[in-house]
Amino acid sequence: MRRVVQFSTGNVGQHSLRALIGRPDFELVGVHAANPDKVGRDAAELCGLAGPTGVLATDDIDSLIALEPDCVVYTALGETRPMEAIDQMARFLAAGINVVGTSMVWLVTPRQIDDWLREPLENACAAGDSSLYVNGIDPGYSGDTAVLAALSLATRAQSVTVQEVFDYGNYDDYEYTGKAMGFGTTADDEPAMAFQPGVITTMFGGLVRNIAHHLGAELDDVTQRFEPWYTDRRIECKMMTVEPGGLAGVRFAAEGVRDGTALVTVEHTTRLTPAAAPDWEYPPDGHSGVHKVIVEGEPRVEMNTLLSHPVLDVTEAGCVSTAARVVNVIDWVCRAPAGIIAVEDIPPAEMVRGLVW
Missing domain, CATH: 3.40.50.720 (NAD(P)-binding Rossmann-like Domain)
Structure with a gap:
């Protein structure tokens, strides 16, 4: 014992x-x-x-x-x-x-x-x-174990994408996650800590480089991108209340680039309630979160990890x-x-x- x-x-x-x-x-x-x-x-x-x-x-x-x-x-x-x-x-x-x-x-x-x-x-x-x-x-399973499992099903990979698509509305962690991502801030405010220059690549670049290493692929660079979504109406949820004009959704990624094309992408789409960022990708019907791996190659492989619990919200099930x-x-x-x-x-x-x- x-x-x-x-x-x-x-x-x-x-x-x-x-x-x-x-x-x-x-x-x-x-x-x-x-x-x-x-x-x-x-x-x-x-x-x-x-x-x-x-x-x-x-x-x-x-x-x-x-x-x-x-x-x-x-x-x-x-x-x-x-x-x-x-x-x-x-x-x-x-x-x-x-x-x-x-x-x-x-x-x-x-x-x-x-x-x-x-x-x-x-x-x-x-x-x-x-x-x-x-x-x-995530970081963890989705960017290592799930990726390796998905890649083992392909004879050739052209690109690998790791995605977390989650509704964080019921995640009771405003003091760290909410503030770090800047939920509730406006377009006139300074970017939140998580989206300052170089932070995304610092946090997720290791995953990108590690996947490329396992593929035996050389990268020219690891870059980052970030897209905010501001609500035009009040959004109330467990994490916080966002007033009109406030940030209620973020989409960001670290990308391993070779020859001008993203070879390895680690991307997050995070929203507060389904009302946020309606044009962005959602999890499969009936779910509020998914961890996904997509291998474009021979054959194309898509692997979805869906968590659930009889009592806990999906974000807490993720914990x-x-x-x-x-x-x-x-x-x-x-x-x-x-x-x-x-x-x-x-x-x-x-x-x-x-x-x-």
Whole structure:
């Protein structure tokens, strides 16, 4: 049985915490919470379970290290505080504790990351003889596992497109996602953080380059594009209320270009409620979100991933799947050689061990 610690209990962390508590092959020994209101509360309470676990949340990293867990599930938001997140993960790794996580999306393609990010984490892995694996659903599954599956069905590929087409109206994350994408801002405002020059290629360019690498294809450049959509009427949803003239839809992409043509495209179409951006692509009927891979080639391949849940909205179901991508490989990561792990290093069957319980 693997001893595990959950680090953060936010949109993704609450779901990985529920999984860790439920799985018979894991023993939850610790929970980290940065929010003072969560410190001291039982792990079950923090993820909506009834029966107490006896494991209380703490903000003391040293006390979690002292528990000597086999693995830490790191789901704390790191993209807005990268140096702090690197330091936190490195402390566990240097202490000989493996880390799996959904934070720091650049690490989804570890062979494409810059030295400032890779070196401190590699050094920590070497010091502690430990392993680090970061993945999710997007970035993550849609741009690696689904792409490789789709490409395996073609004898020749002319182009590859990875798409997320989602209604974020019911995603309760205005403080990060809403602000980062600039929902509610007007055409007269400065572009939001996510759409400043170079940000899209920084966040998603690694996925583009990684797909091209697997194809054995040289790219001339990785570029970005961004298209806003402003509403002419009031839009109300769980994330926020957008007044007329406010941003309620965005379409953006990172594109790997060769000979003037996009060879690899990673594109997002994000709207707040179906009323936004009516001329843009929608998910298939009856769904509010889809992750899609399209291979133009011999033959043309289109692979759609549709998530659903009897209680949760599709965006929250996506958070469950994001958590699953790391929780399900804890045992393999604990057995892996020291270092930073890429998804292609992991045998696919190891991602589904122990799921029936």
